[in-house]
Amino acid sequence: MEFALLHPDPDDPDWLRPVPASVALAQRLTPLEREIAERRRLSIQLADAFEPFMTLSAHMTAGTDSLTVLEGGDRINAALNLATSQCQAEVLTIQPSDRYTERSLLRGLERDRPLIERGVRIRTLYQHTARYNPEKLAYVAQLADGKVEYRTIDELVERLIICDETVAFIPTRDDQQVALELRHPGLVRYLIKVFEFMWDRAVPLTAGAPYETAADGITSIQHSIAKLLVEGHVDEAIARRLGMNVRTCRAHIAKLAGALGSGSRAQLGYLIAQSGILKQEEH
Structure with missing residues (x-):
């Protein structure tokens, strides 16, 4: 029938x-x-x-020479998934600090695990504040068995993902809803040099805490804050660039002021310049 x-x-x-x-x-x-x-x-x-x-x-x-504008999270993730699925040697990533959602954490694991299983090397740069982010630490722990390296640095500018020295992804808006897919060899090489410059100055995630107090009684992160203060940045901008909330940033500023004996914001800038701590940081 x-x-x-x-x-x-x-x-x-x-x-x-x-x-x-x-x-x-x-x-x-x-x-x-x-x-x-x-x-x-x-x-x-x-x-x-x-x-x-x-x-x-x-x-x-x-x-x-293949510069593509990707609009919307779905299209950006689809392009990233395609690039990583074709990657055979190494992925370089810069990930400024933020609060990982469960969804983004799972998406990252789904993208990175196959890379590790294929023997692809992954190097990732976080800000120092990632050392105190439970979500990021859990993410790192789940991928620790592969050819993966994590380092932290005090300040990062923006996200960056590079696959096999052939394609790079950078955001063009703060809401991460528009990105550029770059395949121009000259641009990709330049971005790799930027990554390597920061990588050489970063601290392995397995190393000691970078916030330890130096001989002058000021921590590494407070040196970074002092530099940004002298450059004229407000608290909100400093917090954003160093990957911390404004309250934590202001607490560090207060400790820095206490260490230098400052009684006001204006005096703090003067004492930072007079103390020579920024020259010590350069050395």
């Missing part, structure tokens, strides 16, 4: 009569062939409609 190989007898509905297999098959195939023909007609129409745009797109790609 499913294949229409039987049909009710018109003279006696209680009986079923056989239908030749060729007839039943033709009855089943005819609507399918009609649908296939219609789909083919639509596909030809679509190809014809897109032909001028395909030509234009090819010229644009050749002219820009």
